[in-house]
Amino acid sequence: MEQKELFEINRREFLKKISIATGSTVALSSMPWLKIFGEDKIGKSAQDKVRLGFIGIGDRGSALLKNVQTFEDILNVEIAAICDDYEPNYQRAIKFTNGKAKAFYDYRELLAIKDIDGVVIATPLHEHAHITVDALHAGKHVFCEKAMARNLDDTKLMYDTHLKTNLILQIGHQRMFSPVYLDAIKRIHNGEIGQISQIRAYWHRSMNWRRPLPKPELERKINWRLYEEYSAGLFTELLSHQIQVANWVNKTNPVSVVCNGSINFWKDGREVYDNIACIYEYPDGSNLVYDSQNCNKHYGLEEQVLGSKGTMEIEINKVYSEKPPAPPAILHLINDIEKDIFDVIPIGGASWVPETAVKYSGDYIAENYKMDETKLQLEAFTRYIREGKAPEELSRQGYYASVWALLAEKAAKTRERITFDEKYRI
Amino acid sequence: MKDIIIKNTTLKREIIIWFIALFCAVALNIYAIVKYDASWIELLTQLPVIILLSVLIYLLIIVVRGIAKTILKIVALLKK
Known part of the structure; x- marks a missing residue:
């Protein structure tokens, strides 16, 4: 073709x-x-x-x-x-x-x-x-x-x-410009997953972020992401994408951020953190709970939007209802009979059952696409x-994502709750 | 190779037993629909599951019949 x-x-x-x-x-x-x-x-x-x-x-x-x-x-x-x-x-x-x-x-x-x-x-x-x-x-x-x-x-x-x-x-x-995100955000704004109480986002990688050097003196030029003079590391390289999504979902910007950061694994002379965890607070009291690190990639990256009626995992194109559709009655009955026969009945054990995640594979937000x-x-x-x-909204989204990425860095450095400085309002 | 001959009466009997199994499966589905307040359309949409269930019930009946037959044979032997 x-x-x-x-x-x-x-x-x-x-x-x-x-x-x-x-x-x-x-x-x-x-x-x-x-x-x-x-x-x-x-x-x-x-x-x-x-x-x-x-x-x-x-x-x-x-x-x-x-x-x-x-x-x-x-x-x-x-x-x-x-x-x-x-x-x-x-x-x-x-x-x-x-x-x-x-x-x-x-x-x-x-x-x-x-x-x-x-x-x-x-x-x-x-x-x-x-x-x-x-x-x-x-x-x-x-x-x-x-x-x-x-x-x-x-x-x-x-x-x-x-x-x-x-x-x-x-x-x-x-x-x-992603069809999945556009569809997801439209549906969130239309109230499909109810009131948003929390967004959980993360970006986990297992790599040291270093590029091979042709000459040692090029270290700072090639590996600029590792040095504070040139980069805020995870904040500006990764978090900035996901705070933009969170602001877009919430149709507003945060009011404050707290953050921890450390060089926890890659102790190789780098200056930027390889491990960060932040909480952003939005005007309605909802939170963006964010973390990123560079030594474990098991969970990859995701933005999980948690609403009163459902959940969206936009990166993997999935939506989950809080009330999953019931299985066909006959399967439900067989399941119940099976449970009655094979489930272990605790005798004298703990009465508390751990609230582990619901096993439910959800639905796709958008159909498969090749764009x-x-x-x-x-x-x-x-x-x-x-x-x-x-x-103008295009530039504003970029602006506030960058500002709040840098404010998270400030929160991590000062170990203080950072609020927005009005002189940066646009 | 020896030919296996299934008599008409045997075939008829097995079909009747499977129909009973199918009836049981449909009855279970009706019970489940009522119990879980599901849609009656499931009588049609769950037909493949019902047919599968009827086969399972039929196989279960074969096992029960086999056990019963064996017990009867043992009892007959003991009486002799």
């Missing part, structure tokens, strides 16, 4: 999905960033071409670039320039683009190209802010990977510059560029 044909099939499937997700005007107003997919005005002339520059072609940057390449011709997009100050990445990017894109070591040279409409930034975290601000001042729309910046002031500066320049600032929270949300968010970015604007 040709790529174009496949793209069209996936796109039709996605539109079908989001029509489920945005079935009502209420849902559409809470997910305004999806409206763009309904537009079909893609001019095919050279004038209508959207020209992108990519800054930072590491693992994530490469993935983003390859995603855009899958729809370059279909959506009249061109990867016009690439930039990376690390030689292997720079060469790799030239190879990916067959030497067609202009290549730079210095992002400022890329920003100086007049006909570039937007830039995709996937550099280490501490570089996001100044590159984004420079790009916006240079008149480029910006797609920046999460989290936004290494500190709160830079995060605010990025957002303020976006407002001041009236240019797009989209942050890479791809779950906002990549990373690709969808990049497709949306190119469409926003063509429109010249993006819904």
Whole structure:
């Protein structure tokens, strides 16, 4: 099957999905960033071409670039320039683009190209802010990977510059474009699982997060995620995704956070925690209970939304009712008879029975689908560029996710309950 | 190889026994539907389960018949 044909099939499937997700005007107003997919005005002339520059072609940057390449011709997009100050990445990017894109070591040279409409930034975290601000001042729309910046002031500066320049600032929270998440959040907002009392989220990995070094002096450049100067580790790399989901579910932001963190397992000279546990409190008293660590991957990652009428595990696409559908009567009867015959009757034992988890496999939130949300968010970015604007909610979601990731880091460092500082309100 | 001949009367008897088993299974289903306040549509939707259950009951009856037959044979032998 040709790529174009496949793209069209996936796109039709996605539109079908989001029509489920945005079935009502209420849902559409809470997910305004999806409206763009309904537009079909893609001019095919050279004038209508959207020209992108990519800054930072590491693992994530490469993935983003390859995603855009899958729809370059279909959506009249061109990867016009690439930039990376690390030689292997720079060469790799030239190879990916067959030497067609202009290549730079210095992002400022890329920003100086007049006909570039937007830039995709996937550099280490501490570089996001100044590159984004420079790009916006240079008149480029910006797609920046999460989290936004290494500190709160830079995060605010990025957002303020976006407002001041009236240019797009989209942050890479791809779950906002996932059909499963869109359907799940719509159903949660429609009250399907009742009142939310708690969200439990976690991201567990069994890896040391280290990349192989060609030279020892490149340690901090390659393994930037392990050093406080460049990254907040688990907070900005992983938690930032899941706090965005929690804020989206709750339709609001937390009021406070408490957190513990430690370097508990990987005592290899790193500065960022390999083990964190936080509790965020929301205005209605509900909580996000979050933990992440790097030495055990048994539970993987998940966001469990616990409501009075049901539970959702969105990562694995599952919904569970608090009142599971009854089994057929005849099976129920056979089960009961079986229990009466084979169950052990405790004599003189403890009367307390442990409330272990209900064994119930639940239902799928969304049907199986073959769409990549990373690709969808990049497709949306190119469409926003063509429109010249993006819904503000998109930037706000990214902003508050970044801010609350950094506030959790602060809570872990100070061992205090951290509330929101009004000077960062937008 | 020796041919196994099943007489008509034997076949008839076994079919009747299986029908009794099927009747028991349906009766159990009706009882379960009433007991658990389930939908009467389960009389149709659970037919595969009922047929399976009837086979299990039939097999159980074979076991009981086998035991009864053996006991009767032992008693007859003892009387001789």
